[in-house]
Amino acid sequence: MEIQVMQDILGKNDEVAAENQALFAAKKVFALNLLGSPGAGKTTLLEKTMAALKDELRMAVIEGDLFTTKDADRIARYGVPVIQINTSGGCHLDAPMVQSVLPRLDLDALDLVVIENVGNLVCPAEFNIGEDEKAVVLSITEGDDKPLKYPLIFKESAVVVLNKVDILPYTNFNLEAATEDIATIHPGAMVLPVSSTTEEGLFAWYQWLRQAVQKKREGYSE
């Protein structure tokens, strides 16, 4: 019986996710679900992305956070529209949460909506929120064994950003092994080693975003 309830919740989530996706499609807005552990560097990557691309791409950010507005406050400094969703302790965003805030965005005036999910390498991967793609940020300090230990999120994500490569020399993280493991569990996933603080490698990330937005504008979808 419990299982039945679970399936109802998930069925409902997927229904609403499809509605969100249809809205993004109608407005030709590329929606990115940004995932990763607490502290992997999702917000830092977003800050750099906004600084680099906000004059070129019309962006907005939806910030998923348990209780605080700390990340939304960081984003707001860049003059980009930002909406906070507090999950009140919930470990992931779901499609209805995202749907409830979409009316507050002027989607006609946007190219890109990035949704930073709650920091968590497990649960957010299970819930589609209507995104075009998922991207996961894995940081060097988390260890190179994480792709095989948390396979779902890596299977689901079109892009894996390997963040904090600036501290590679001080860790035992094996970049080659991690890249190979990601290619094993998700053949075709794009792996981008970057440092969101020194900005090393970020050009490739910007290029991926530019191309995704361009494709969406031209009417391709997944």
Added chain:
Amino acid sequence: MCKECGCGQTNGNTRLQFQVNGYAEENVHEVEKALLGMPGVMYVHIHADEGATTIDYNPAKTKLMEIMNVFASRGLEAAL
């Protein structure tokens, strides 16, 4: 689904154990990689010596036949 907090789907993953004959040092790693790359395959463990092969996968995303083909196409005999 996330067993810790109970959220997410009871995503229909199932764990099967195969008995596979014919593993050689050269192909074990390659078979493991091929299996792990399939949609819904979350975990693969191979005991190369005895041939016991455990696969955690989602039958809605990858068909049993496709898994059997991974073995067959490499000349391996697999049985459930």
